[in-house]
Amino acid sequence: MVCRGAKNALIMVALSCCLFLLAAPGLPAQAKNSCINCHGLFDPPLGINAEEFAGSIHAQKGLLCTSCHGGDSSSDDMTQAMGKAAGFRGHIExxxxxxxxxxxxxxxxxxxxxxxxxxxxxxxxxxxxxxxxxxxxxxxxxxxxxxxxxxxxxxxxxxxxxxxxxxxxxxxxxxxxxxxxxxxxxxxxxxxxxxxxxxxxxxxxxxxxxxxxxxxxxxxxxxxxxPPGVASVERVCSTCHVFQQQLFDSGPHKAAFGAMGFPGCITCHSNHAIQHPSDGSIGTGNTAFCVRCHVEGDAGYTAAAGMHAGLVKLDGEIQRSEEILKRAQVSGVEVGQTAMALTEAQDDLTKARVAIHSARPDAVDQNIQAGLKVTDKTWQAGLAAMKELKYRRQGLVASIVAIVLVLIALAFLIRKIEAPKPGETK
Ligand code: HEC
Ligand code: HEC
Ligand code: HEC
Ligand code: HEC
Ligand code: HEC
Ligand code: HEC
Ligand code: HEC
Ligand code: HEC
Ligand code: HEC
Structure with missing residues (x-):
């Protein structure tokens, strides 16, 4: 009751303020919205932030307070503005x-x-x-x-x-x-x-x-x-990750997960806290998804270990080639072509990482082997570039030695020519 009284007192103070302002002479005349004029002066919940409302899509498109609340916004009189006769609907449940x-x-x-x-x-x-x-x-x-x-x-x-x-x-x-x-x-x-x-x-x-x-x-x-539910989870993920879905559907996990009542993607990746997976997510290490279900000796375990080894091998080969090509490049040997070729191996590695979704070792291995063929060539090219560099350096040393020798010889020759001949006088 005390609370109610205080509230009413506050409202009356605000109200007289409002009416005073409205009555103040010299205020520009504008399309009248008595609702805002009055409610703009209150604190929430009765208060409306006039500026915010003016920026809202509804106000921008010409809607008024009365579009939702009814009432008569041309009247400053509370009882008329918020009157039953004007179709006013106050609080909306x-x-x-x-x-x-x-x-x-x-x-x-x-x-x-x-x-x-x-x-x-x-x-x-x-x-x-x-x-x-x-x-x-x-x-x-x-x-x-x-x-x-x-x-x-x-x-x-x-x-x-x-x-x-x-x-x-x-x-x-x-x-x-x-x-x-x-x-x-x-x-x-x-x-x-x-x-x-x-x-x-x-x-x-x-x-x-x-x-x-x-x-x-x-x-x-x-x-x-x-909630998406077991059946539609994959459909949710596959609106964006199409290839992983197709590969998953083509492999043995589709039926196996279905039989166990497990949803596709989120059984491995989770739903809300999805992290960047890595080559450590596949295989038999403790960060691998596979060991949650597969145990040593079963076909999935063996396949997981094999796929992991293939991915790690190709990744290592790519890094090895990258390093040697970088060293060659820094020393000024032209290796642009070979570096370009190496991006193909990177693509094969990406494809292999997507292909693991088929849970078919042969599909993964196909991409790994294609990548290894490329890295084999880029590694050889890197070695050749380093050899050329060594050859060039040896050549450079030889030519410097030769030039120095020639200069020494020239110096000797000049001295010999300039030296006074016996019997000659200065
Ligand atoms: C002169 C001031 C004044 C004007 C003009 C006015 N109101 Fe109010 N309004 C109040 C006060 C004070 C209250 C709280 C007292 C009450 O509940 O009757 C209130 C209450 C409300 C409520 C809440 C009702 C509830 O049941 O809790 C809504 C919604 C509302 N007004 C909308 C409007 C709209 C829309 C207009 C314009 C058509 C408008 N008001 C015009 C002062 C005003
Ligand atoms: C659980 C939150 C939520 C609820 C409840 C909700 N919306 Fe939405 N609404 C959104 C989101 C998120 C978007 C933007 C994405 C989209 O369009 O689906 C949106 C978009 C909209 C749009 C823009 C659509 C377009 O084509 O641009 C309108 C209009 C809309 N909502 C009206 C409503 C109405 C009316 C209701 C009540 C019946 C409602 N919303 C209930 C979250 C919600
Ligand atoms: C798009 C419809 C819509 C428009 C336009 C709109 N309102 Fe509301 N308003 C609502 C709804 C819905 C609620 C109920 C919110 C709640 O329950 O929290 C509400 C709540 C209120 C309240 C709080 C009172 C209460 O407790 O319910 C006031 C006051 C109010 N509106 C005044 C206005 C004024 C003034 C304008 C114009 C500046 C306006 N409204 C424009 C939909 C609207
Ligand atoms: C009196 C009719 C009316 C009422 C009631 C109404 N709206 Fe709207 N609303 C519109 C109009 C008109 C637009 C402008 C559409 C446009 O031009 O994009 C709009 C736009 C919107 C938009 C932006 C849509 C977009 O993508 O441009 C959202 C969101 C929205 N209203 C939500 C609501 C919600 C939530 C409510 C209930 C609290 C509501 N509306 C009540 C008429 C209304
Ligand atoms: C006003 C509070 C509120 C907001 C805002 C809200 N929700 Fe909810 N939501 C609930 C409540 C309460 C439930 C009922 C809980 C239950 O299902 O038992 C619920 C249920 C759900 C459920 C069903 C959960 C289940 O398993 O039963 C989903 C999904 C959901 N909300 C998604 C959303 C999303 C997405 C948004 C934002 C776009 C949103 N909610 C915004 C209150 C809210
Ligand atoms: C990448 C998709 C995705 C995003 C983003 C996402 N969810 Fe979910 N959410 C799911 C899936 C999948 C489930 C599990 C459904 C099942 O197991 O049937 C779920 C379950 C839920 C549930 C049911 C209760 C629970 O925790 O299992 C709620 C509530 C929920 N999500 C709310 C949210 C909210 C709120 C957000 C944003 C902060 C969000 N979700 C973001 C996919 C998503
Ligand atoms: C609306 C589109 C969309 C949906 C739906 C979606 N994702 Fe994504 N997802 C993305 C985008 C965009 C990225 C960020 C890619 C990046 O890092 O550049 C991403 C990243 C990821 C990554 C990390 C990729 C990486 O390279 O590290 C995983 C794993 C993933 N999403 C799984 C899921 C799963 C599982 C679901 C379903 C529960 C899902 N996503 C739903 C768009 C989506
Ligand atoms: C059996 C476990 C498993 C399931 C089921 C699974 N993933 Fe994956 N996912 C992985 C692993 C492991 C990686 C990491 C591969 C790597 O980087 O070596 C991965 C990587 C990803 C990536 C990162 C890009 C890529 O392909 O390397 C995305 C996106 C992704 N998964 C989405 C999905 C979606 C969508 C589904 C459902 C159709 C799904 N995953 C189902 C294990 C799974
Ligand atoms: C949620 C449990 C679960 C997870 C996690 C899981 N699998 Fe499986 N996997 C199964 C089931 C069940 C089967 C079918 C029964 C079987 O052959 O063991 C299967 C079958 C396989 C097969 C076919 C084996 C065969 O018989 O030829 C391969 C390969 C495979 N999984 C690899 C993986 C790899 C790689 C991972 C990790 C990226 C993984 N699985 C993660 C449950 C799982």
Missing amino acids: RAQIPALCGKCHSDAAYMRGFNPSVRTDQLSQYQTSVHGKMLAKGNSHVAVCIDCHTTHNIHPPNDPRSSVYPANVARTCARCHANAEYMKDYKIPTNQFALYSTSVHHEALAVRGDLSAPTCSTCHGSHGAA
Whole structure:
């Protein structure tokens, strides 16, 4: 009650301020929005940041406070502006929000009038999501439109100010999904954001600005957000990693994982904390994925060891060639052609690393052997370049010695010519 009284007093002070300002002479006349004039003076939750709202897509496209709340924005009189007669709708319950936004956003004819490319399936998609289904059952903890988009500061997704701009999405979802207190009634982990923040995808998107890397909503859907489920995980990854998917499908793991109820890609790579894999991820070492299932003596274990050895061998050969070619180049021997050829071996190594997804040693070995053939040649070429260098150096020393000898001989000759002949006088 005390609280209520204090609140009302504050409101009255603010209100008189507001009315004073409105009555002040000399203020420029502009298209009247009494809602902003008054609510712009309050603190949240009643306060609206007038500048923010003016920058939002809705205000930019000419929508008013009354587009969502009803009422009469031409009147300074609270009771009229926010009157029942003017169709005013005050506080909007969370459960009503999807329908409010959907009233316009599901109306294709209306939306086309503003922007023909904007989709109109958000509400219908939302109703299929875990959020939408739980909201329909009366749970208002789940995300509704304004939790992801904000209420009065909405921007299109390609605007960096938007809460759903790709680089901002993870933080938007994390407001709930990383908040253990908020999520305490649910049986799901709250570590997705923390894990994702360590991932190659986060690094690509947020650190390197590569907008083609996935954030939460890329894998889960934005409006249809749901866990992908075993069957569709691969489809999620393969929208971007097509070759790995094709190779995985062509090999023995596809059926074997299926029988065990394991999803494809994430059984090895995990879902949220995906790291840069390396040649150590395959084989029988303790960083290898393979030893989680394969044990010494089985065919997969033997194959894993073989594939690892092949990758390491080719990688070593490439480095050996690179080093010798660099030494030659620094000393001025022309090795550009050979260095170019070496990139082919690098390509073969990349292909071999992708080919491991088939779990077929022969497919990997094919690329390894092709690469080794190239490194064999580049190594020989490197050796030849070093030989030439040695030869050139020997030649250089020989010519310097020869020149010095000639100079000495010349000096002798000159002295001999200039020396006074016997009997000659100066
Ligand atoms: C002269 C000041 C003034 C004007 C003009 C005004 N409001 Fe309000 N509004 C208030 C005050 C004070 C409250 C809080 C008291 C109350 O709940 O009645 C409020 C409450 C609200 C609420 C919350 C209602 C609730 O149930 O909690 C909304 C939404 C709102 N106003 C929107 C509008 C809109 C839209 C307009 C323009 C059509 C508008 N207001 C015009 C002062 C104003
Ligand atoms: C796109 C629709 C939309 C527009 C346009 C809009 N609002 Fe709102 N507004 C909402 C929704 C939805 C909520 C409920 C948010 C919540 O529950 O947190 C809300 C909440 C509010 C509240 C908080 C009161 C409360 O507790 O519910 C006030 C005050 C308010 N709006 C005033 C305004 C004013 C003033 C404008 C114009 C500057 C405006 N709104 C424009 C959708 C809109
Ligand atoms: C009175 C109709 C109306 C209501 C209600 C409405 N919107 Fe909009 N909204 C629009 C219009 C018109 C646009 C501008 C479309 C454009 O030109 O891109 C828009 C744009 C948007 C955009 C940017 C789309 C884009 O890519 O350009 C988002 C996001 C958005 N609204 C979310 C919401 C949310 C969330 C709500 C509910 C709180 C809501 N809208 C309520 C009419 C409405
Ligand atoms: C769980 C978070 C989340 C919820 C809930 C959500 N959105 Fe979105 N919304 C996004 C994300 C992320 C994007 C950008 C990526 C995309 O377009 O899918 C987006 C994009 C949009 C766009 C722009 C589409 C376009 O084609 O440019 C509109 C409009 C929109 N949402 C409206 C809504 C409406 C209406 C609701 C409620 C029915 C809603 N959103 C609920 C996350 C959400
Ligand atoms: C307002 C808080 C809130 C926001 C914001 C939010 N969520 Fe949720 N989300 C929830 C709650 C609560 C659940 C219900 C938990 C459950 O499934 O039992 C949920 C469920 C989910 C589920 C289903 C989990 C499961 O296995 O049952 C997924 C997936 C999900 N959210 C993804 C997202 C994504 C992606 C975003 C951002 C684009 C997002 N959420 C934003 C509150 C939120
Ligand atoms: C690269 C794709 C990808 C990205 C990015 C991603 N997820 Fe997931 N997420 C998955 C997969 C796959 C699952 C596991 C589904 C299964 O096992 O059925 C999952 C599971 C979940 C679940 C269910 C509970 C759990 O932890 O298993 C929630 C909630 C969730 N993710 C939220 C998020 C949020 C929030 C983000 C962003 C911070 C995010 N996800 C980013 C793919 C992704
Ligand atoms: C929207 C596209 C997209 C989706 C979906 C996607 N990724 Fe990625 N992924 C990328 C991009 C972009 C990179 C960064 C490549 C780079 O580092 O240059 C990447 C990197 C990776 C890497 C590291 C590659 C390296 O060279 O170190 C792995 C492993 C990976 N993703 C696995 C997955 C898995 C598993 C899934 C499904 C759960 C998945 N990705 C879903 C786009 C995607
Ligand atoms: C049996 C374990 C396993 C499975 C299943 C698996 N991967 Fe891999 N993946 C690896 C290993 C090991 C590497 C590292 C290869 C290397 O660098 O030597 C790798 C590397 C990658 C890379 C980095 C680029 C490359 O190919 O070297 C991407 C991207 C990738 N995997 C995506 C996927 C996707 C998408 C799926 C599902 C279709 C998948 N992986 C399934 C083990 C697996
Ligand atoms: C989640 C468990 C799991 C992981 C992790 C795993 N495998 Fe397998 N793999 C299997 C199962 C199950 C089979 C089929 C039964 C069998 O032959 O052992 C199989 C079969 C194979 C085969 C075919 C063997 C044959 O019979 O010809 C090869 C090769 C293979 N795996 C290699 C690998 C390599 C390499 C890795 C690491 C990059 C790996 N596997 C990781 C479970 C796994």
